[in-house]
Amino acid sequence: MTADHERMLREASLRVTRPRVAVLSAVHDEPHADTASIIGAVRTELGEVSHQAVYDVLRALTAAGLVRCIQPPGSPARYESRVGDNHHHVVCRSCGAVADVDCAVGATPCLTASDSHGFAIDEAEVVYRGLCPACATAAGRSAPPSRKESRV
Amino acid sequence: MTADHERMLREASLRVTRPRVAVLSAVHDEPHADTASIIGAVRTELGEVSHQAVYDVLRALTAAGLVRCIQPPGSPARYESRVGDNHHHVVCRSCGAVADVDCAVGATPCLTASDSHGFAIDEAEVVYRGLCPACATAAGRSAPPSRKESRV
DNA sequence: AGTCAATCTTGATTCATTCAAGAGAATCGG
DNA sequence: CCGATTCTCTTGAATGAATCAAGATTGACT
Structure with a gap:
């Protein structure tokens, strides 16, 4: 429903x-x-x-926090x-498919760097590959299929 | 000391x-x-x-495991x-500088995803930003950071 | 040395993304 | 409702990283 999306835009102070x-x-x-797919979907509509x-x-939506890149x-x-x-x-090495992965339950171990070299760290992104x-x-x-579109 | 590097190449079965x-x-x-810097350094020499x-x-060295991309x-x-x-x-949001960060806990704690969606995960890369x-x-x-909340 | 396959050179090409300038449209105050 | 203002979209071109292709060199082995 587009009404929800309109409301989301308005609430983010973005023009509809x-x-x-x-x-x-x-x-x-x-x-x-990916960007090309989004362009295709938008043009279809x-x-x-x-x-x-x-x-x-996409940049505006990302800056507003409505989507994530x-x-x-x-x-x-x-x-x-x-x-x-x-x-x-998690990203598939072979076909590039992407799936969501919740962070391992517990203390988010990797988010605690042992030596940050003085960096002020405010975020960590983990990419699993397999x-x-x-x-x-x-x-x-046999041989793996060639790269294709993302699929949940 | 190029002798060491020659030896590394030979041991990886790569032509010198x-x-x-x-x-x-x-x-x-x-x-x-980055690639441009490497090209510059090579041409200087x-x-x-x-x-x-x-x-x-670079591709050959990466495939041979002598360098990492x-x-x-x-x-x-x-x-x-x-x-x-x-x-x-860890990557600097502002200038792009990169520094090494040892994983805080144990050997490969980051490989433990809570739900892998059936993916066979064999590696995890963590990118800290700050x-x-x-x-x-x-x-x-001078210009204060306009960053949002620090979502881990 | 001679041979072969791997490697490098040259030159062009792809692809995602960004830049620039102007036309167009959404919002707000009246 | 309407105009003014400012943000957003269109058009067209440009950038930059990386890849492709074909031919010339060169390292490694006999």
């Missing part, structure tokens, strides 16, 4: 425009979508929209709507 | 060429150097060397010579 609502919907509909607009919107190496930027909680990501179920079984018998 | 020795030296001399050669060499968001790829131990990195000492003091008196 159709590209913004569409981008927000796209990120909610397909978590971990609204017709032609400039990629520049999508980039601007993750940048896995070897993949374009991806966005997700889960914000404000402490969760990380094989997704599909690629793991595929690798067991 | 001047570009390779120079790249290996550069990575050892300047930890966390050898004269003109194609960037393609440096890319190829880290890819902080918003920065080109960086390389370091510390391999085989479990350590992570301000380096220089940028922290600079931000203290």
Whole structure:
């Protein structure tokens, strides 16, 4: 429902425009979508929209805290709507799929650096790497599938 | 001391060429150097060397486990010579400086995800973000940081 | 030395992202 | 409701990292 998204924009003191609502919907509909997928989804809904607009919107939404940007190496930027909680990501080495991973229960061990070299650390992001179920079984018998889209 | 680096290459079954020795030296001399810096260092030592050669060499060295590639968001790829131990990195939000951070607890505590969604996780990389000492003091008196809450 | 395969050079290309300038639209005070 | 203001979108071009392709060199082994 777009009414929710409109309200989210207003509450974040952002102007409500159709590209913004569409981008927000796209990120909610397909978590971990990369920029190209988002542009595609927005254009499916609204017709032609400039990629520049999508980039601007994503930046504004990220700055407002409505979406979160993750940048896995070897993949374009991806966005997700889960914000404000402490969760990380696992990225498939083979196909690039991304899934959410809640932080290991307990004391968040890795967030306590032993020697911070004087850095004022305020955030830590953990990226797990491995094989997704599909690629793991595929690798067991033949060549793994080539890189494709993110899938929850 | 190029003799050591030559030996490292031979022990990894890699051909010993001047570009390779120079790249290996550069990575050892300047930890966390980005690709452009490495190209610069190599050219300072050898004269003109194609960037393609440096890319190829870095890939070969990474595959052989002689160097490690880290890819902080918003920065080109960086390389370091510390391999085989479990350590992570802290990246300055302001200037992009990178420093090593030893994992606080035990050997590989970060590999314990609470729910792996069936992924076969074999590695975890932790990226801490914050301000380096220089940028922290600079931000203290001039432009104050506009950062949001520190969500771990 | 001679041979072969790995490596480097040259040059072009892809891709994600950003920059710049102007047209257009959302919000707010009247 | 309406105009003014400011933010947002469109258009078009540019940047920068990294990759691809083809041919020339060169290291390693016999």
